[in-house]
Amino acid sequence: MFGDYSIGDLGSIFVMQGFAGLILFSVYVLMALGLAIIFGQMGVINMAHGEFMILGAYVTWMTSNLFQTYLPGLFSGYFFLAMILAFFASGALGMLVEWVLIRHLYKRPLDTLLATWGLSLMLQQAYRSIFGAREVGVELPQWMLGSLRVTDSIEVPINGVFVMGLTVLITIGVAYVMFMSRWGRQVRAVVQNRIMAGAVGINTAKVDRYTFALGCGIAGVAGSAFTMIGSTGPTSGQLYIVDTFLVVVFGGAASLLGTIASAFSISQTQSTLEFFMSGSMAKVLTLLAVVGILMLRPQGLFALKVRK
Amino acid sequence: MNDSRFTSRSELIGILVLAVFLVVILPLCLDVFRLNLVAKYLTYAFVALGLVICWGYGGILSLGQGVFFGLGGYCMAMFLKLEASSVENTKIQSTPGIPDFMDWNQITALPFFWKPFHSLTFTIAAVILVPGIFALVIGAAMFKRRVGGTYFAIITQAVAAILTILIVGQQGYTGGINGMTDLRTLKGWDIRPDHAKIVLYFFEVGLLFACIFVAQFVRHSKLGRILVAMRDQEDRVRFSGYSVANFKIFAFCIAAIFAAIGGAMFALNVGFMSPSFVGIVPSIEMVIYTAVGGRLSILGAVYGTILVNFAKTSLSESFPELWLFGLGGLFIAVVLAFPNGLAGIWGDYVQPRISRFIGVRKPKAGWTDNSVADGAPAE
Amino acid sequence: MLVGHQPKEFLLAVSGLTVSFDGFKAVNDLSFYVEENEIRVIIGPNGAGKTTVLDLICGKTKATSGSIEFRGKDLTKLKENQIVKAGVGRKFQTPSIYDDLTVFENLEISYPRGRTVFGALTFTRDAAVRDRVHEVAEMIFLKDRLNMSAALLSHGQKQWLEIGMLLIQDPDLLMLDEPVAGMSVSERVKTAELLNRIIKDRSVLVIEHDMKFVEDIAHKVTVLHQGQILSEGTMEKVKNDPKVIEVYLGH
Numbered sequence: 001m002f003g004d005y006s007i008g009d010l011g012s013i014f015v016m017q018g019f020a021g022l023i024l025f026s027v028y029v030l031m032a033l034g035l036a037i038i039f040g041q042m043g044v045i046n047m048a049h050g051e052f053m054i055l056g057a058y059v060t061w062m063t064s065n066l067f068q069t070y071l072p073g074l075f076s077g078y079f080f081l082a083m084i085l086a087f088f089a090s091g092a093l094g095m096l097v098e099w100v101l102i103r104h105l106y107k108r109p110l111d112t113l114l115a116t117w118g119l120s121l122m123l124q125q126a127y128r129s130i131f132g133a134r135e136v137g138v139e140l141p142q143w144m145l146g147s148l149r150v151t152d153s154i155e156v157p158i159n160g161v162f163v164m165g166l167t168v169l170i171t172i173g174v175a176y177v178m179f180m181s182r183w184g185r186q187v188r189a190v191v192q193n194r195i196m197a198g199a200v201g202i203n204t205a206k207v208d209r210y211t212f213a214l215g216c217g218i219a220g221v222a223g224s225a226f227t228m229i230g231s232t233g234p235t236s237g238q239l240y241i242v243d244t245f246l247v248v249v250f251g252g253a254a255s256l257l258g259t260i261a262s263a264f265s266i267s268q269t270q271s272t273l274e275f276f277m278s279g280s281m282a283k284v285l286t287l288l289a290v291v292g293i294l295m296l297r298p299q300g301l302f303a304l305k306v307r308k
Numbered sequence: 309m310n311d312s313r314f315t316s317r318s319e320l321i322g323i324l325v326l327a328v329f330l331v332v333i334l335p336l337c338l339d340v341f342r343l344n345l346v347a348k349y350l351t352y353a354f355v356a357l358g359l360v361i362c363w364g365y366g367g368i369l370s371l372g373q374g375v376f377f378g379l380g381g382y383c384m385a386m387f388l389k390l391e392a393s394s395v396e397n398t399k400i401q402s403t404p405g406i407p408d409f410m411d412w413n414q415i416t417a418l419p420f421f422w423k424p425f426h427s428l429t430f431t432i433a434a435v436i437l438v439p440g441i442f443a444l445v446i447g448a449a450m451f452k453r454r455v456g457g458t459y460f461a462i463i464t465q466a467v468a469a470i471l472t473i474l475i476v477g478q479q480g481y482t483g484g485i486n487g488m489t490d491l492r493t494l495k496g497w498d499i500r501p502d503h504a505k506i507v508l509y510f511f512e513v514g515l516l517f518a519c520i521f522v523a524q525f526v527r528h529s530k531l532g533r534i535l536v537a538m539r540d541q542e543d544r545v546r547f548s549g550y551s552v553a554n555f556k557i558f559a560f561c562i563a564a565i566f567a568a569i570g571g572a573m574f575a576l577n578v579g580f581m582s583p584s585f586v587g588i589v590p591s592i593e594m595v596i597y598t599a600v601g602g603r604l605s606i607l608g609a610v611y612g613t614i615l616v617n618f619a620k621t622s623l624s625e626s627f628p629e630l631w632l633f634g635l636g637g638l639f640i641a642v643v644l645a646f647p648n649g650l651a652g653i654w655g656d657y658v659q660p661r662i663s664r665f666i667g668v669r670k671p672k673a674g675w676t677d678n679s680v681a682d683g684a685p686a687e
Numbered sequence: 688m689l690v691g692h693q694p695k696e697f698l699l700a701v702s703g704l705t706v707s708f709d710g711f712k713a714v715n716d717l718s719f720y721v722e723e724n725e726i727r728v729i730i731g732p733n734g735a736g737k738t739t740v741l742d743l744i745c746g747k748t749k750a751t752s753g754s755i756e757f758r759g760k761d762l763t764k765l766k767e768n769q770i771v772k773a774g775v776g777r778k779f780q781t782p783s784i785y786d787d788l789t790v791f792e793n794l795e796i797s798y799p800r801g802r803t804v805f806g807a808l809t810f811t812r813d814a815a816v817r818d819r820v821h822e823v824a825e826m827i828f829l830k831d832r833l834n835m836s837a838a839l840l841s842h843g844q845k846q847w848l849e850i851g852m853l854l855i856q857d858p859d860l861l862m863l864d865e866p867v868a869g870m871s872v873s874e875r876v877k878t879a880e881l882l883n884r885i886i887k888d889r890s891v892l893v894i895e896h897d898m899k900f901v902e903d904i905a906h907k908v909t910v911l912h913q914g915q916i917l918s919e920g921t922m923e924k925v926k927n928d929p930k931v932i933e934v935y936l937g938h
Contacts, residue, residue: 045458104644109458110369111643114599117592118639125632242469242588245462280477287470291463295449298459531807533792537785544783544849547745548797548856549771550807558804 013275016155021271023160023229026167028263030222031240032247033174036259038215039248041178041191042208044102045113048120049244050237052216055093055123056086056223057232058131064138064227076141083224090220091213098212103205120238127234135233144228159228166225174218175256187211246290252300262300266290322607323520330513340502347509347577349617350516351377354570356598356609357519358563361526363595364603366559367539368456372464373567373594375471376439378586380568382475382482383438385581386422387431388491388499389483407488413480422481428495435572436565443564447557456542456556465588472587487582491575499576512573516610519566523606526562535559567594596635599642602651612650697756698723698890699744699860704753706743713739715914717753721860726891728901730925731911732935737894738780740911741862744892745777746770757860768802776858780865782845786838790829790848793837794820797852819855826884827851828877843874847881854885861885862892867900879903910935 031053038046046052063082067075097119105112144162147155178184189197190207198204226232247266251258266286273282294300334346355373363369393407401411406418424430446467450460475482483489491499498504526532534555538545546552575581584590593616601612616638624631646652699721706714714736721727729737742748744755746767755762762770785793798819801810824830827847832840840848846866853861866882867875875897882891882904895901901908901922908925910917912935918928925931 043458045461101640101644108643110461111647113369113371113458113461114592114595115640115643118596118636118643121632121636121639125629125636128632129629238589242462242466246466249459249462278477280473284470284474284477287466287473291466291470294459294463295453295455298450298453298455526808529808530796530801530810531804533788534796534807536787537793537796540785540787541783543747543779544785544852545796546767547747547771547777547779548852549768549799549802551766551768551803554804555807 017271017275018268019156019160020274021268022164024271025264025267026164027222027226027229028243028247028267029167029171029260030163030225031219031244032251032259032263033171033256034215034218034222035244035248036251036256037174037178037218038212039245040255040259041187042106042211042215043109043191044106044212045109045116045245046102046215047113047117047241048097048123048237049216049219050239050241051120051123051127052090052094052219052237053223053226053240054127054232054234054237055090056220057227057236058127058136058223059086059089059220060224060227061131061136061138061232068139076143079141079144079224079228083221086220086224087217088220090223091217094216095209095213097216098209102212103208106208120241124234124238131234133234135231135236137231138227140228163225163228170218170221171260177214178256183207183210246287246294250290250294250300255300258300319524323517323524326520326607326610327517330516331510335506335509340505343509344505344577345621346614347505347512348574349614350512350610351570351574351577352594352597352617353516353610353613354519354573355563355567355594356601356613357516357523357606358566359595359598360601360603360606360609361523361535361566362559362563363598364605365527365532365535365539366556367535368556368560369461369595370464370560370563371461371588371591371595372468373563374586374588374591375464375468376443376564376567377571377574377590377594378471378475378581378583379439379442380435380571381575381581381585382488382571383425383431383434383568384572384575385488385491386425387428388494388575389488390422390425391494391496392490392492407483408490409483409486409488410480415480419481435568439564439568439571440561443561444557447560448553451553451556451560454553465591468586468588468591472583475583475586483582485583487580487584488575489580489582491579491581494576500579505577508573508577512577515569515573519569520606520610522562523566527606531555531558593635596639596642598649600638600649602649602654604648605651608649608651608654615650697721698725698758699892700754700756701740701744702754702756704740704743704750704755706739706748706751712914714743717911717914717916719909719916719919721890721892724886724888724890726886726893726904726906727909728893728895728905728907729909729911730895730898730901730935731917734913735911736914737911738864739914741777741864741892741894744770744862745775747777771856771858772802774859775862776853776856776860777862778849778853778864778866780868782842782849784837784840784845784848784852786836788837789834790824790837790840791820791833793848794823794851794855797855799856823851823855826854827881843870843878846870847878850878850881850885858889860890860892864894865896866893867895867897875900 031049034052035046035049038044038049060079060082063085064075064078067078071078101115101119102112105115140159144159147157148161149155178187186197186202186207189200189202190204194204197207223232243266247263248259250266251260251262269289270282270286273285276282277285330350335343338346355377359370359373389407393405395405398404398406398408398411401408403411403416406415410418425434446464450456450463455463476485478484493499499508534545534550538552538555542552571581571585574585597613597616598609599612600616601608601610616635619634620631623634642649648655697720701720702718704714704717705712717736717740729740731737739748743750744762746762746765750763753763757770757773757775760773762773762775765773785796788796795812795816798816800816801807820833821830824833827850829840829844829848829851832844837845837848850863850866863882867878870878879900893904905922907920908922909919910925910928910931917934918925918931
């Protein structure tokens with residue numbers, strides 16, 4: 001199958017394929033970060049995670065429309081505002097959902113799964129009623145279009161580079177919040193021993209609510225970033241949810257580093273396989289490999305052996 | 309101490325009421341079209357029944373029951389499709405005698421794994437064995453390694469996603485996204501006309517009752533009590549000398565086989581099979597049928613399935629916008645307010661009133677016993 | 688204690704047992720021997736590895752190295768249910784019983800018959816089962832509560848129920864993790880009486896903090912500290928060991 005290509009071409013194809021893998025990697029990391037907090041740290045199975053992401057995407061789409069209509073001069077910078085709005089919109093919805101639904105179900109993880117699935121159905125229908133059933137695409141500002149020419153035969157799209165840069169920034173931010181800040185310590189304290197944390201004066205209910213909101217907010221930012229590379233529809237979120245959960249579980253649910261490593265290995269496997277076979281078979285093989293490895297090593301890639 | 313090996317009196321009454329409802333009342337009240345619709349709903353009731361054993365009693369939530377429903381359904385559909393693709397029926401194709409979708413995908417000979425499906429005996433065995441063995445393999449791999457709870461749910465969900473992508477991607481072998489359509493006859497007996505639909509309906513109800521009896525037997529055996537015990541205190545059961553994994557595998561396999569029977573009946577009653585009954589969405593919907601009926605209630609599962617599907621059909625006919633809101637709301641309401649579903653409402657509110665009205669004090673409702681503990685053990 | 692060369696003398700021979708969790712050695716090169724019909728009590732400060740030792744013997748935790756010989760079988764190579772079958776019974780620290788079942792059903796599940804999937808499906812509640820359940824229920828003071836849901840029992844009754852579930856299993860080695868913790872004084876007395884009655888014809892390994900209770904029942908005491916044996920012998924000897932007084936009893 002390589003007969004038609006020269007060595008140089010082949011090298012370029014691999015580089016480009018690797019780059020496609022890196023974009024997929026960024027996408028997975030962005031999606032998984034929020035879930036790693038909600039599922040990995042809090043143990044809540046949020047099946048509506050994809051819908052929180054899509055909310056961010058719709059917010060970005062609306063912001064871009066507003067700028068186009070009213071502030072065409074500032075259009076090239078709308079994205080930064082959109083991202084902040086997406087974060088707060090999804091975060092606020094997350095806070096509401098935690099208050100109405102999740103806080104009653106912390107002891108029943110499987111029931112959270114069902115309830116949030118119900119929530120995801122309602123949100124999907126809400127998006128369909130409000131934004132229509134058709135997928136919407138965001139108009140990109142000029143500077144994000146086109147691609148960077150690395151060599152004669154290798155080109156990388158600017159929006160892809162942008163998404164990657166964004167991913168790095170958000171990851172660093174999350175790592176800082178969770179592992180360096182006082183608040184992150186509180187979150188981890190609550191996760192490890194809710195009663196004790198309450199006893200030493202941490203407002204566990206508040207920590208829960210803000211943690212959940214943070215996870216949802218990051219999902220919103222992820223959705224916002226998605227608009228750079230794809231279009232958004234009411235059911236787009238559902239397409240990603242299984243992948244996202246697998247990324248988090250595969251990495252070892254409580255490990256942020258694990259999440260990143262697993263996002264990397266899954267995305268690279270998939271994009272490399274896509275070079276050899278159809279997209280659907282690549283997906284099937286990748287998922288099979290992940291499920292197979294999880295069966296051999298259920299605790300995921302990174303997990304501590306603890307004394308129970 | 310209720311020492312009955314099989315069913316108590318009130319359960320027997322419950323089963324009789326359901327039998328009268330399905331065998332007498334529905335066929336008398338509904339036209340053939342509606343009755344066939346009920347037949348379609350009831351195929352999901354098999355799945356819900358399995359979930360009562362596996363999820364309600366065993367605490368193992370599988371989000372991949374669509375996989376087994378699909379495997380059963382596809383096995384049956386392959387047999388029916390082969391019969392519908394006789395050389396005579398397909399002489400306009402470039403390769404006569406193979407299913408039409410294969411011909412469209414430039415496949416010129418029947419693939420090897422299709423060949424045994426010329427035999428009805430093999431097909432019936434496959435309907436049971438293929439999903440059963442698949443469940444055995446997944447169950448053994450997971451439960452022997454102590455994977456359970458949420459991880460198990462997520463992995464079964466991934467399996468459902470994989471199978472769907474595979475079926476859709478391998479058009480030439482599976483019919484792709486459209487599935488296997490235009491199923492016509494079973495051993496020369498046409499399954500499409502009205503009288504055939506009625507016969508199939510009664511056959512299906514018969515099978516459903518057979519499965520109900522199997523479920524009742526399991527529940528009332530010591531195995532049923534061990535499942536409940538495992539849900540409460542898995543370690544205690546393990547250190548009482550039981551291999552917990554084997555019991556979980558058994559519950560999962562029973563649920564898979566029930567689902568597969570439902571799938572096979574779906575192919576017969578509805579006349580086609582497609583990947584849209586395999587994936588994540590239908591799999592989770594099947595869980596909600598069980599939850600609405602009451603996850604601990606064998607008969608409740610049947611009522612829950614009929615009710616949710618009836619609501620779905622009528623709502624999506626008249627208010628398609630509202631249907632997803634309704635279904636989503638139902639999920640949330642059942643989880644938050646009625647964790648024991650319809651059966652719980654019946655046992656807690658309706659039956660005590662009836663008893664008071666009749667003036668007889670009966671023991672607690674027969675078809676709802678112990679209540680849901682605080683979910684399944686977390687992982 | 689050099690008779691270890693004749694394993695027949697001992698029901699349980701633990702030697703060189705080590706388990707490490709990510710480098711932390713919860714149990715470190717531990718060796719001890721339990722004779723037939725002996726009551727051995729393990730004491731020690733919190734985190735000494737007492738519960739981990741029971742976990743290792745019953746197979747809940749896998750050893751990093753070392754061996755556990757029980758009647759000539761190496762338990763480290765067996766699965767939990769096989770260890771139970773070999774004759775080891777274990778009671779957990781917090782009462783672990785089946786809340787959703789009745790007291791009768793709780794006891795019945797521990798009855799050593801029909802432990803396979805097929806066996807459980809075809810299990811019948813015959814006279815032998817019923818008699819044995821009634822007999823044990825009488826011993827554990829729950830005779831008139833057989834049809835009650837186990838969730839409704841008091842804390843002490845739950846502890847007794849779990850002990851009863853072990854009795855019906857009839858193990859050769861019974862391991863109890865803090866059997867009287869959280870019990871009232873009168874419940875403690877009753878429990879001591881119960882234990883004294885059930886230890887006939889079997890060996891018992893008990894973890895306990897209540898020194899009065901330990902003195903009442905122990906034949907021999909093993910003191911654990913940081914995963915190793917600090918002292919071993921009769922209660923009298925251990926009580927006067929300066930090392931023990933320093934790390935444990937002195938407080």
